[in-house]
Amino acid sequence: MHHIPDRMHLMLSGGDSTHEIYRPPGRDVLQGIQVPTFAIAPEAVLPSVSNTTTLHVAKEARAGLSATPKTLSPWLFYDEAGSDLFEQITELPEYYPTRTERSIFAAHAPEILCEAAATSNGTPAPMLTLIELGAGTATKTGILLAEAVRQQGSVVYQPVDVSETALAEATDNILSSIPGVTVRVQVADYTREALPLNRLANTRTLALYIGSSIGNFAPEDARDVLRNLRAQLLPGDTLLLGTDLAPNGGANANKTVATLLAAYDDAAGTTAAFNLNVLTRLNRDLGTDFDVENFCHRACWNPAQSRIEMHLESITAQRVHIPANSAGPALAIDFAQGESIHTENSYKFTTTAVETLLASANFKSTKSWQDPQHLFAVTLATAI
Ligand code: AVI
Numbered sequence: 001m002h003h004i005p006d007r008m009h010l011m012l013s014g015g016d017s018t019h020e021i022y023r024p025p026g027r028d029v030l031q032g033i034q035v036p037t038f039a040i041a042p043e044a045v046l047p048s049v050s051n052t053t054t055l056h057v058a059k060e061a062r063a064g065l066s067a068t069p070k071t072l073s074p075w076l077f078y079d080e081a082g083s084d085l086f087e088q089i090t091e092l093p094e095y096y097p098t099r100t101e102r103s104i105f106a107a108h109a110p111e112i113l114c115e116a117a118a119t120s121n122g123t124p125a126p127m128l129t130l131i132e133l134g135a136g137t138a139t140k141t142g143i144l145l146a147e148a149v150r151q152q153g154s155v156v157y158q159p160v161d162v163s164e165t166a167l168a169e170a171t172d173n174i175l176s177s178i179p180g181v182t183v184r185v186q187v188a189d190y191t192r193e194a195l196p197l198n199r200l201a202n203t204r205t206l207a208l209y210i211g212s213s214i215g216n217f218a219p220e221d222a223r224d225v226l227r228n229l230r231a232q233l234l235p236g237d238t239l240l241l242g243t244d245l246a247p248n249g250g251a252n253a254n255k256t257v258a259t260l261l262a263a264y265d266d267a268a269g270t271t272a273a274f275n276l277n278v279l280t281r282l283n284r285d286l287g288t289d290f291d292v293e294n295f296c297h298r299a300c301w302n303p304a305q306s307r308i309e310m311h312l313e314s315i316t317a318q319r320v321h322i323p324a325n326s327a328g329p330a331l332a333i334d335f336a337q338g339e340s341i342h343t344e345n346s347y348k349f350t351t352t353a354v355e356t357l358l359a360s361a362n363f364k365s366t367k368s369w370q371d372p373q374h375l376f377a378v379t380l381a382t383a384i
Pocket of ligand 1: 097215
């Protein structure tokens, strides 16, 4: 069985500027493809886009490697090998976010669902419909769906993702394990397209944006993603947002910079392999001649930006070539010894920063849950 990560993050070129946006996962990103909502058999209606994807890879690599400082978009991580490596990362002892968020759902799902359905005037609780942005294979979502079925008898679940293979896997997993769920998958890029919700009469929407996905956006882009979502919701609908906490960002000082650094530079070297795999991908997809042995993985904490940064550092002075292709002419890229390619940001939040971000997109934070060690937060917010 293939494994696809919960999330991925990228830099997209828009006109002549490059800006950071966030994109859900998938081995091959489906650029600009939007198909109608459909049930269960997404492969049947999607055209092949492998050439489009390769062209997009070429454009990203050219723009990023010609820039100063050099960058590569994080969505490039998620080819088949990178997706498998990310899946391994989520199970590493050092990488706490995935299991911690799952533990928060396991401990608090009844309360989360009750809060999302709560009414202030004593009227009966509305039926909740769950949508999920960047759902991927929706492995953690099952806990919330099972609780929704327990509370309301059945639930409609609308996962949104650019990867139809991930959505097919999510659908299979959920339908085979949680009776009472109706799955309506939607293949779409939620960072760039409106999300038609196909709202059912007399229901309230609970939107899930979990897995710390929001942390892979620059702050302005994070706000824009939430505003795009908010534009599709009605007042009273809710958003459940998963955020990784900054060092000392929770209610105590348990979480240190060392905790964070270990999560992004694990002892087994899986995150290093994940980071370096992007060079292998470029060699394969574009015919570049990166000597992967000549680069090393670096993770650092940027306190001013409250983010972990991942870089690939050039061990020696070296020249790398991008062959001519439909994205442009042949290019030679020079690296000084110690120069790095910035490959990812992963922002970490204080509880105040989460509230401020939500408010900037017209959500009011109503309740937040953290694990006992205050590593991770799950925040419910109401559309106002
Ligand atoms: C997908 N995203 C939330 C991960 C993170 O923690 O920022 C990606 C990742 N990069 C290295 N390890 C995990």
